[in-house]
Amino acid sequence: xLSVAAFACGLIFGIGLLxxxxxxxAKVLNFLDLAGVASGTxxxxxxxxxxxxxxxxxxxxxxxxxxxxxxxxxxxxxxxxRDIDRPLIAGAVLFxxxxxxxxxxxxxxxxxxxxxxxxxxxxxxxMIGGMLLHDFWWAKRTAAGASAPxxx
Amino acid sequence: MxxxxxxxxxxxxxxxxxxxxxxxMLLSGRIAGISGILGGAxxxxxxxxxxRWWFVAGLIAAPVLALIAGYGLPKVALPSWPVLIVxxxxxxxxxxxxxxxxxxxxxxxxxxxxxxxxxxxxxxxAAAVVTVFVMRHVMGG
Numbered sequence: 001x002l003s004v005a006a007f008a009c010g011l012i013f014g015i016g017l018l019x020x021x022x023x024x025x026a027k028v029l030n031f032l033d034l035a036g037v038a039s040g041t042x043x044x045x046x047x048x049x050x051x052x053x054x055x056x057x058x059x060x061x062x063x064x065x066x067x068x069x070x071x072x073x074x075x076x077x078x079x080x081x082r083d084i085d086r087p088l089i090a091g092a093v094l095f096x097x098x099x100x101x102x103x104x105x106x107x108x109x110x111x112x113x114x115x116x117x118x119x120x121x122x123x124x125x126x127m128i129g130g131m132l133l134h135d136f137w138w139a140k141r142t143a144a145g146a147s148a149p150x151x152x
Numbered sequence: 153m154x155x156x157x158x159x160x161x162x163x164x165x166x167x168x169x170x171x172x173x174x175x176x177m178l179l180s181g182r183i184a185g186i187s188g189i190l191g192g193a194x195x196x197x198x199x200x201x202x203x204r205w206w207f208v209a210g211l212i213a214a215p216v217l218a219l220i221a222g223y224g225l226p227k228v229a230l231p232s233w234p235v236l237i238v239x240x241x242x243x244x245x246x247x248x249x250x251x252x253x254x255x256x257x258x259x260x261x262x263x264x265x266x267x268x269x270x271x272x273x274x275x276x277x278a279a280a281v282v283t284v285f286v287m288r289h290v291m292g293g
Contacts (some may be wrong), residue, residue: 004208005180005209006203006204008197009175009184010211011217012209013214014212014215015168016165016168017215019165020169022225023190026229027155028196030153032281046162048162051166052167052170052259054170054259055167056166057169059190060170060171061177061262061263061264068177070181072179073211076177078183078264088272091251092250093249093276094249094250095237095246096276096281099279100280101236102230105255106253108226111214120228123230123239126237128244129272130248131244132191132194132195132242133166133189134245134249151256
Protein backbone atom coordinates (compact mmCIF):
# COMPACT_ATOMS: atom_id res chain seq x y z
CA UNK A 1 0.00 0.00 0.00
CA LEU A 2 2.87 2.34 0.80
CA SER A 3 4.23 1.92 -2.71
CA VAL A 4 0.81 2.69 -4.26
CA ALA A 5 0.56 5.82 -2.09
CA ALA A 6 4.07 6.93 -3.01
CA PHE A 7 3.40 6.38 -6.72
CA ALA A 8 0.14 8.35 -6.49
CA CYS A 9 1.83 11.21 -4.62
CA GLY A 10 4.65 11.32 -7.16
CA LEU A 11 2.10 11.36 -9.98
CA ILE A 12 0.07 14.20 -8.41
CA PHE A 13 3.27 16.12 -7.71
CA GLY A 14 4.39 15.68 -11.33
CA ILE A 15 1.02 16.75 -12.74
CA GLY A 16 1.20 19.81 -10.48
CA LEU A 17 4.64 20.67 -11.86
CA LEU A 18 3.33 20.27 -15.43
CA UNK A 19 0.16 22.34 -14.93
CA UNK A 20 2.01 25.07 -13.04
CA UNK A 21 4.51 25.46 -15.89
CA UNK A 22 7.41 24.82 -13.50
CA UNK A 23 8.64 21.92 -15.67
CA UNK A 24 9.63 24.64 -18.17
CA UNK A 25 13.02 26.08 -17.17
CA ALA A 26 12.26 29.36 -19.00
CA LYS A 27 9.38 30.15 -16.61
CA VAL A 28 11.60 29.54 -13.58
CA LEU A 29 14.44 31.66 -14.97
CA ASN A 30 12.04 34.47 -15.90
CA PHE A 31 10.86 34.52 -12.27
CA LEU A 32 14.41 34.58 -10.94
CA ASP A 33 15.38 37.39 -13.35
CA LEU A 34 14.40 40.36 -11.21
CA ALA A 35 15.77 42.78 -13.82
CA GLY A 36 12.72 41.66 -15.81
CA VAL A 37 10.48 43.58 -13.39
CA ALA A 38 11.68 46.83 -14.94
CA SER A 39 11.82 45.56 -18.54
CA GLY A 40 8.41 43.86 -18.36
CA THR A 41 9.61 40.26 -18.91
CA UNK A 42 9.29 39.16 -15.26
CA UNK A 43 7.07 36.07 -14.83
CA UNK A 44 5.72 35.94 -11.24
CA UNK A 45 4.14 32.48 -11.76
CA UNK A 46 6.59 30.66 -9.45
CA UNK A 47 5.51 32.80 -6.48
CA UNK A 48 1.88 31.78 -7.11
CA UNK A 49 2.88 28.12 -7.35
CA UNK A 50 4.69 28.39 -4.01
CA UNK A 51 1.80 30.25 -2.34
CA UNK A 52 -0.79 27.66 -3.38
CA UNK A 53 1.50 24.74 -2.53
CA UNK A 54 2.21 26.20 0.92
CA UNK A 55 -1.49 26.82 1.65
CA UNK A 56 -2.51 23.25 0.79
CA UNK A 57 0.49 21.47 2.31
CA UNK A 58 0.27 23.68 5.42
CA UNK A 59 -3.37 22.64 5.93
CA UNK A 60 -2.46 18.99 5.33
CA UNK A 61 0.44 19.15 7.80
CA UNK A 62 -1.81 20.74 10.43
CA UNK A 63 -4.18 17.82 9.95
CA UNK A 64 -1.31 15.30 10.09
CA UNK A 65 0.00 16.95 13.26
CA UNK A 66 -3.29 16.21 15.01
CA UNK A 67 -3.17 12.50 14.14
CA UNK A 68 -1.16 10.10 16.24
CA UNK A 69 0.16 8.22 13.21
CA UNK A 70 -0.06 8.25 9.41
CA UNK A 71 -2.51 5.88 7.72
CA UNK A 72 0.06 3.55 6.18
CA UNK A 73 3.11 3.83 8.43
CA UNK A 74 3.92 3.47 12.14
CA UNK A 75 4.90 7.11 12.69
CA UNK A 76 5.43 10.57 11.22
CA UNK A 77 9.04 11.25 10.28
CA UNK A 78 9.05 14.99 10.99
CA UNK A 79 12.56 16.43 10.69
CA UNK A 80 13.60 17.57 14.15
CA UNK A 81 16.63 19.82 13.67
CA ARG A 82 16.09 23.56 14.05
CA ASP A 83 19.68 24.87 14.08
CA ILE A 84 20.95 26.80 11.07
CA ASP A 85 24.46 25.46 10.39
CA ARG A 86 27.07 26.09 7.75
CA PRO A 87 26.45 23.02 5.50
CA LEU A 88 22.76 23.96 5.29
CA ILE A 89 23.48 27.44 3.94
CA ALA A 90 26.53 26.43 1.84
CA GLY A 91 24.55 23.57 0.27
CA ALA A 92 21.56 25.82 -0.41
CA VAL A 93 23.81 28.41 -2.09
CA LEU A 94 25.48 25.75 -4.29
CA PHE A 95 22.07 24.40 -5.23
CA UNK A 96 20.82 27.95 -5.95
CA UNK A 97 23.71 28.62 -8.31
CA UNK A 98 23.01 25.41 -10.24
CA UNK A 99 19.27 26.15 -10.28
CA UNK A 100 19.93 29.66 -11.59
CA UNK A 101 22.23 28.35 -14.34
CA UNK A 102 19.60 26.09 -15.93
CA UNK A 103 16.21 26.63 -14.28
CA UNK A 104 15.95 22.96 -13.32
CA UNK A 105 15.62 21.64 -9.78
CA UNK A 106 15.32 17.90 -9.01
CA UNK A 107 11.51 17.53 -9.44
CA UNK A 108 11.18 19.23 -12.83
CA UNK A 109 14.37 17.48 -14.01
CA UNK A 110 12.76 14.08 -13.37
CA UNK A 111 9.46 15.14 -14.97
CA UNK A 112 11.29 16.45 -18.04
CA UNK A 113 12.91 13.03 -18.61
CA UNK A 114 9.78 12.26 -20.67
CA UNK A 115 11.02 14.65 -23.37
CA UNK A 116 13.85 12.11 -23.92
CA UNK A 117 16.16 15.05 -24.61
CA UNK A 118 19.79 13.92 -24.15
CA UNK A 119 20.48 17.12 -22.16
CA UNK A 120 17.79 16.22 -19.60
CA UNK A 121 18.93 12.61 -19.29
CA UNK A 122 22.55 13.71 -18.75
CA UNK A 123 21.43 16.42 -16.30
CA UNK A 124 19.59 13.85 -14.16
CA UNK A 125 22.49 11.37 -14.30
CA UNK A 126 25.08 14.00 -13.34
CA MET A 127 22.76 15.40 -10.64
CA ILE A 128 22.50 11.92 -9.07
CA GLY A 129 26.27 11.64 -9.42
CA GLY A 130 26.62 14.94 -7.52
CA MET A 131 24.38 13.57 -4.74
CA LEU A 132 26.42 10.38 -4.40
CA LEU A 133 29.66 12.37 -4.58
CA HIS A 134 28.51 14.57 -1.70
CA ASP A 135 27.51 11.66 0.47
CA PHE A 136 30.75 9.79 -0.27
CA TRP A 137 32.73 12.92 0.65
CA TRP A 138 30.62 13.54 3.75
CA ALA A 139 30.99 9.93 4.93
CA LYS A 140 34.78 10.18 4.62
CA ARG A 141 34.74 13.53 6.40
CA THR A 142 32.76 12.45 9.44
CA ALA A 143 34.59 9.94 11.58
CA ALA A 144 31.49 7.88 12.32
CA GLY A 145 30.65 7.73 8.63
CA ALA A 146 27.03 8.55 9.42
CA SER A 147 24.99 10.28 6.71
CA ALA A 148 23.68 13.76 7.41
CA PRO A 149 20.13 14.07 8.77
CA UNK A 150 17.54 14.93 6.15
CA UNK A 151 15.09 17.82 6.10
CA UNK A 152 13.47 17.16 2.75
CA MET B 153 12.78 33.21 -24.12
CA UNK B 154 9.84 35.23 -22.76
CA UNK B 155 7.05 33.45 -20.93
CA UNK B 156 3.56 34.56 -20.05
CA UNK B 157 2.43 35.08 -16.47
CA UNK B 158 -0.07 32.26 -15.87
CA UNK B 159 -1.65 32.87 -12.43
CA UNK B 160 -4.51 30.36 -12.68
CA UNK B 161 -2.30 27.53 -13.94
CA UNK B 162 0.30 28.45 -11.32
CA UNK B 163 -2.24 28.38 -8.47
CA UNK B 164 -3.88 25.12 -9.59
CA UNK B 165 -0.57 23.37 -10.26
CA UNK B 166 0.79 24.66 -6.97
CA UNK B 167 -2.28 23.36 -5.13
CA UNK B 168 -1.64 19.89 -6.61
CA UNK B 169 1.99 20.03 -5.46
CA UNK B 170 0.76 20.97 -1.99
CA UNK B 171 -1.81 18.16 -2.10
CA UNK B 172 0.89 15.64 -2.99
CA UNK B 173 3.01 16.86 -0.06
CA UNK B 174 0.02 16.73 2.33
CA UNK B 175 -1.02 13.23 1.21
CA UNK B 176 2.55 12.01 1.54
CA MET B 177 2.60 13.06 5.22
CA LEU B 178 -0.96 11.89 5.97
CA LEU B 179 -0.45 8.49 4.33
CA SER B 180 3.22 7.63 4.81
CA GLY B 181 4.44 10.15 7.39
CA ARG B 182 7.13 11.34 4.98
CA ILE B 183 8.31 14.71 3.71
CA ALA B 184 7.80 15.03 -0.07
CA GLY B 185 11.28 16.39 -0.76
CA ILE B 186 12.43 15.28 -4.19
CA SER B 187 16.20 15.50 -3.60
CA GLY B 188 15.89 13.55 -0.33
CA ILE B 189 13.65 10.91 -1.93
CA LEU B 190 15.89 10.55 -5.00
CA GLY B 191 19.17 10.45 -3.07
CA GLY B 192 17.70 7.93 -0.63
CA ALA B 193 16.53 5.74 -3.51
CA UNK B 194 20.21 4.92 -4.01
CA UNK B 195 21.51 5.22 -0.49
CA UNK B 196 18.84 4.61 2.16
CA UNK B 197 18.59 1.32 4.08
CA UNK B 198 17.42 -1.45 1.77
CA UNK B 199 13.94 -1.63 3.32
CA UNK B 200 13.51 2.14 2.95
CA UNK B 201 14.13 2.30 -0.79
CA UNK B 202 11.11 0.81 -2.59
CA UNK B 203 8.64 3.61 -1.79
CA ARG B 204 11.21 6.16 -3.03
CA TRP B 205 11.44 4.45 -6.41
CA TRP B 206 7.64 4.36 -6.60
CA PHE B 207 7.47 8.10 -5.91
CA VAL B 208 10.09 8.78 -8.61
CA ALA B 209 8.17 6.49 -11.00
CA GLY B 210 5.03 8.56 -10.34
CA LEU B 211 6.88 11.78 -11.15
CA ILE B 212 8.22 10.32 -14.40
CA ALA B 213 4.82 8.86 -15.30
CA ALA B 214 3.06 12.24 -14.99
CA PRO B 215 4.17 13.68 -18.37
CA VAL B 216 3.62 10.31 -20.06
CA LEU B 217 0.03 10.34 -18.79
CA ALA B 218 -0.37 13.96 -19.90
CA LEU B 219 0.88 13.01 -23.34
CA ILE B 220 -1.60 10.13 -23.60
CA ALA B 221 -4.37 12.50 -22.49
CA GLY B 222 -3.52 14.76 -25.41
CA TYR B 223 -1.42 17.42 -23.69
CA GLY B 224 1.99 18.27 -25.07
CA LEU B 225 5.31 17.72 -23.35
CA PRO B 226 6.81 20.68 -21.44
CA LYS B 227 8.97 23.07 -23.45
CA VAL B 228 12.50 22.55 -22.18
CA ALA B 229 15.12 25.08 -23.27
CA LEU B 230 18.56 24.34 -21.84
CA PRO B 231 22.00 26.00 -21.96
CA SER B 232 25.22 24.64 -23.49
CA TRP B 233 26.68 21.31 -22.32
CA PRO B 234 29.43 22.69 -20.04
CA VAL B 235 26.97 24.95 -18.18
CA LEU B 236 24.43 22.12 -17.99
CA ILE B 237 26.90 19.67 -16.47
CA VAL B 238 28.32 22.14 -13.93
CA UNK B 239 24.75 23.06 -12.93
CA UNK B 240 23.72 19.41 -12.57
CA UNK B 241 26.70 18.73 -10.28
CA UNK B 242 25.88 21.81 -8.18
CA UNK B 243 22.21 20.85 -7.90
CA UNK B 244 23.04 17.28 -6.86
CA UNK B 245 25.86 18.13 -4.47
CA UNK B 246 24.15 21.22 -3.05
CA UNK B 247 20.79 19.60 -2.35
CA UNK B 248 22.46 16.78 -0.41
CA UNK B 249 24.73 19.15 1.50
CA UNK B 250 21.82 21.46 2.32
CA UNK B 251 19.46 18.52 2.97
CA UNK B 252 16.77 19.62 0.57
CA UNK B 253 15.64 21.47 -2.53
CA UNK B 254 12.72 23.56 -3.72
CA UNK B 255 10.22 20.93 -2.57
CA UNK B 256 11.74 19.73 0.70
CA UNK B 257 12.75 23.16 2.00
CA UNK B 258 10.74 25.56 -0.18
CA UNK B 259 7.36 23.86 0.16
CA UNK B 260 7.38 21.17 2.87
CA UNK B 261 9.84 22.92 5.20
CA UNK B 262 8.20 26.34 5.13
CA UNK B 263 4.75 24.72 5.44
CA UNK B 264 5.86 23.18 8.74
CA UNK B 265 7.48 26.50 9.78
CA UNK B 266 11.00 25.08 10.00
CA UNK B 267 13.58 27.84 10.57
CA UNK B 268 16.22 25.70 8.79
CA UNK B 269 14.07 25.42 5.69
CA UNK B 270 13.21 29.12 5.68
CA UNK B 271 16.92 29.98 5.88
CA UNK B 272 17.80 27.46 3.16
CA UNK B 273 15.02 28.73 0.87
CA UNK B 274 16.16 32.34 1.25
CA UNK B 275 19.75 31.24 0.56
CA UNK B 276 19.01 29.25 -2.61
CA UNK B 277 16.57 31.86 -3.91
CA ALA B 278 19.13 34.63 -3.41
CA ALA B 279 21.92 32.57 -5.00
CA ALA B 280 19.69 31.74 -7.98
CA VAL B 281 18.62 35.39 -8.46
CA VAL B 282 22.27 36.53 -8.42
CA THR B 283 23.26 33.72 -10.81
CA VAL B 284 20.53 34.60 -13.32
CA PHE B 285 21.48 38.28 -13.09
CA VAL B 286 25.14 37.50 -13.79
CA MET B 287 24.36 35.08 -16.64
CA ARG B 288 21.83 37.32 -18.37
CA HIS B 289 22.92 40.84 -17.64
CA VAL B 290 26.63 40.74 -16.80
CA MET B 291 27.89 37.95 -19.10
CA GLY B 292 25.06 38.51 -21.52
CA GLY B 293 24.31 34.80 -21.95
